[in-house]
Amino acid sequence: MDNIAGVKSRLTWVVNLSVLVLVVLWTIPTFGLLVSSFRDRDQISTSGWWTSLSAGERNLTLRGADPDTAVEDGDGWLISGSLFPEPAVVTAFGINANRPTEFAPGDVAERQGAFIRVEPDGAYQITSLEKPAGSRGVRIFVTSLEQPKFTLDNYRNVLFSEGIGRSFINTFTVTIPATIIPILIAAFAAYALAWMEFPGRSLLIATVVGLLVVPLQMALIPLLKLHNEIGIGKDYLGIWLAHTGFGLPMAIYLLRNYIAGLPREIIESARVDGATDFDIFRKIVLPLSFPALASFAIFQFLWVWNDLLVATVFLGNNEDQLVMTGRLRELLGSRGGDWEILAASAFVSIAVPLGVFFGLQKYLVRGLLSGSVKGG
Secondary structure (H helix, E strand, O other): OOOOOOOOOHHHHHHHHHHHHHHHHHHHHHHHHHHHHOEOHHHHHHOOHHHOOOOEEEEEEEEOOOHHHOEEEOOEEEEEEEOOOOOOEEEEEEOEOOEOOOEOOOOEEEEOOEEEEEOOOOEEEEEEOOOOOOOOOOEEEEEEEEOOOEOOHHHHHHHHHOOHHHHHHHHHHHHHHHHHHHHHHHHHHHHHHHHOOOOOHHHHHHHHHHHOOOOHHHHHHHHHHHHHHHOOOOOHHHHHHHHHHHHHHHHHHHHHHHHHOOOHHHHHHHHHOOOOHHHHHHHHHHHHOHHHHHHHHHHHHHHHHOOOHHHHHHOOOOOOOOOHHHHHHHHHHHOOOOHHHHHHHHHHHHHHHHHHHHHHHHHHHHHHHHHHOOOO
C-alpha cells in the first residue's frame, strides 16, 4: 500500500512521530518553567513542578509560644495554641532533629519534664508541673500535608520589586533599533548587489560571504576600542552599531539571494517604463521581499533579545542599561536559591520572543520556502 496516492508511507509516519517527539522534548522544559513561575515559594523548593497538582508533605521546624504565655492549669502549667496560622494537616511530629517524624498526631511526647501533644490540625498543648522558663518556645518538628498553592506574587515581585521592569524596557531599547537598522541597510545593499551593475560587485559579494565565517568573539575587543576612541563606548548607540555590524553579513547574504531570484521581467519592464532604481526598490522589490525581510527580522530580534555577550561588552551594568539577560545573571548570582523569582524572571524574558515568533511564523515559513518556488 506504500506510495499509493492518498496513503501515507511508513517513512512519513516515522518523520511525523520524530517531529512530535522533538516538539514534546522542547516543550516540556518551557511548560515546567511556566508552572514553576506560579508556584508557592516553599513548595517550589521542596518538590518538582510535575507534582504541582498533588498534595505534598513538607517538613517544618516550628516553635511553640514563649514560656511567659504559660497559664496555670490545675497543679501544673499549660501552653497552648496552633503551629499554623490556618488549619493544616499534620501527619507526624517530633521533638528531636534526628527523629522529626517520631510521633503521630495525638501522641504525647515528653521532653525535659514537659509533655507535648500535637493534634492533626496543628493545635498543640505543652503541659508541665514546673513553670516554663527561658526566652523562646519549645522547638517542634512537624511534617504537614499541603495542598497545591499557585500565586501571582512571583510575577508581582519580579515586575515591581526586582528591577526586571526596567531591564525589560532596556532590552526593548536595544532590540528594536538593532533589528530595524540592519534590515534597512541590508535591503538596500542586497538590491544593489543583485540588480545594479558596478565595478567590484562580485568582489563585494565574495567579501560578504567571507565575513560570515568570521567569529563574533574575534571582533568584540577591537570594536570596543574603536567605540571608545570615537566616544560611543558603553552606550546604546555603540551596541546598536555592534549588532548591526554582526548581523549585516548574514542579512545581506540572505536578502541578496532572495532579491536576485525575483522575476527579471518585472524589473526590466519597470526600467523600460522609466522607473529609477529607487522606485523599483521601493515599489516592487520591497513588497515582494516582505517574507524574506520578516524572516530575517525574526532571527535578528530573537538573537538580540537573548544576547548576553555583546550586551556585557558594549553596555554597562547600571540600572539604566542592564538588559534582561544581564538581570537574570545578577539574580542567579545573588538570589540563586529563590527559584520562584528565577522561574518568573525567565518566563518574562522568553514571553516576548515567543510572542514574536508565533505572531510572525507564517512569514518565516513563507520566507524560507519562497526560494524553492519562484523562478530565476
